[in-house]
Amino acid sequence: MQNPRADVWHRHPADVERQLRGAVAAGNVVTLAGGVPADELFPSVQLDEAMASVMRDDGAAALQYGWPEGHDRLREHIVAWMAAEGVEVSPEAVLVTSGAQQGLHLLGRLLVPEGAPLAVETPTYASALQAFDLRQPAWRAVPRTASGLDLGCLADAFERGGARVLYLVATGHNPTGGVLTEGERLEVLRLAERHDAWVIDDDAYGSIHFARCGRGASGAPGTPKRPSPLRAFGRHLDRIVHLGSFSKVLAPGLRIGFIAGPASLIREATHLKQALDLETATLTQRVLARWLDVHPLDQHIARCITVYQRRRDVLLDAIHATFPHARREPPDGGFSLLLHLPDRLDARALLPEAIRAGMAFEPADPYFVHGGEPSAVRLSFSNVDEYGIRLAIHRLAGVVERAKVG
């Protein structure tokens, strides 16, 4: 394909998408392709109880239209959650969105004039690039790995690249799992402030934060807290937007995210949201708010972290044993890591073989702003048990071996 970006936006080509969907549908394929939360961590019974309670207590309001800014009680819970993370906002500065994805679309439309420069990490969350693609921005790509962000390049994106908006995933970076240090955060904010630039801090994975490999569980008491979101640092507050989500920490099926930021921007975003989908479903908002009334979110998240961290460790061990020389970095958060296949093997070409062998990975090229990383794959450890992870890497090893020979 000559120009893979011309008409596909930052998406997989149709054949890759078909293969990945087929892998999910097939019963015998272990898929490390989807960055989705673990099925067994959903509090289904509790959510069903919350639904019954909403139907009993809220009456018709649970099924009626609401207001575009979102359900008041839910916004209060969001304020409390953010306060616990060190971020102070008022309920009026919170807009409930139809998933964090809608937040990305709203912010792209409001902050990025069509064709304007936009600074993003590369690689980064492919669906964020898809949302911003609608503005046809002039990309200013800032290299990011699990171990850090290229701050010199970021300065350049502002100074010479003219970017006045930066989108980044500071914690639990997708796909690398990287977590920026406090020093890096301060430097990002200093640079943005100097150029009067907006910072969109995508914190969808923010709470899924691990101890460094072999240093114990971050979710367990006494272990280091996650680094605070950017809005916690108290500077340049009129230009920092926090993007949050309940999809990774609770259940994506509720489709509830939020943005929090300067009140005037949130007002504009609320009006725009009204034109896009009127409001987020009243019912799921109320079910979520009721669940949060009863269950401490932080305890649930701590249980999730324990599971995800163990899976991360198993995946790293399996890779270490199987592909000792392949390029990869250990993730400190999130659901996935980035691996470069040995011998510069082409991920898309290898995918059908891998699926035939009973495992699936995600070719990571769409995560790179300008593409051109055919050997990169994203491996998600979040929704596969430990046995499945080992089995998948074992199967991948066979596929890679045969490809080298062939």
Add this chain to the structure above:
Amino acid sequence: MQNPRADVWHRHPADVERQLRGAVAAGNVVTLAGGVPADELFPSVQLDEAMASVMRDDGAAALQYGWPEGHDRLREHIVAWMAAEGVEVSPEAVLVTSGAQQGLHLLGRLLVPEGAPLAVETPTYASALQAFDLRQPAWRAVPRTASGLDLGCLADAFERGGARVLYLVATGHNPTGGVLTEGERLEVLRLAERHDAWVIDDDAYGSIHFARCGRGASGAPGTPKRPSPLRAFGRHLDRIVHLGSFSKVLAPGLRIGFIAGPASLIREATHLKQALDLETATLTQRVLARWLDVHPLDQHIARCITVYQRRRDVLLDAIHATFPHARREPPDGGFSLLLHLPDRLDARALLPEAIRAGMAFEPADPYFVHGGEPSAVRLSFSNVDEYGIRLAIHRLAGVVERAKVG
């Protein structure tokens, strides 16, 4: 205000919005302002049962990510519903949307180039104008009343106005409650076909269709069926998009609508939707599909029609007795009618008085494409019982009387 359209899109000014919200919050104000379904018609217990059944039977899939096109079982139900209305589509030609509003946004973005001519009825659904405002179209306004559409003006909008897209609400027109005849529908399609124009048929209120005043309930057996949606007429099918919703016939709190049309357009819309909000909430889609598995939608709709038609009749009687000379037309469908206040009284100016007197209406100016209808009000009869409707009109009469004197 010099130019009410410059920065407000087709919305109420902030003070009017504040007053209308206040009226809803106040316990002692009977509001005819919101076009929302009747609280008492929501099948809350059945939906709670559907939720319990989904949680029991669907397992984690109910809370996990789904696919952007929507839940397969729900799309099958939509196909069946449409078939009963005379419209044949395949499940692949249906996209589940986050309410019909998202359908409007998707179609505006895909079919209307920025600044291009767009034919719409005037008055029409204000939030549709808001969605299309994002394309900054050159409006081609086609006058519409409860008794019909100005077909000469429509021909002109295509011929001299250069419009290649028409948005209309053929059945249960908002705000007038008008229902186009079969003859008008055929003429609309003939004109659109001749100019190779797209037709967006907003059928959100399509199933809420009444017998003409005093001729019995349309929902009851033996009474005339609703006129078929435009896609049922079998011509020009590659340019007709059907917009549907479960908000009026079941519950807006689920926030589920859909679009059905040519497969290639639906594919494009699906990709675009992915960039906007990934997908509509898995949970509400499954709850709705399960409810539809068990409960015949047509029987539920028939019950709704009986209630709404009686309320429509009560409102018309009250208006007839109170404002015999005021301009208005009886609605044949939908949730509302349009009334012009006597003596060209200004609706916005009168609203605070009306609320103080214990009733609220909606100033209808934002429903007119070019505004300039200060005396028009939208009165919704859908969510007020018969006593409330009479009381509200009685209170409005007092306010109008005092305004004439003053």
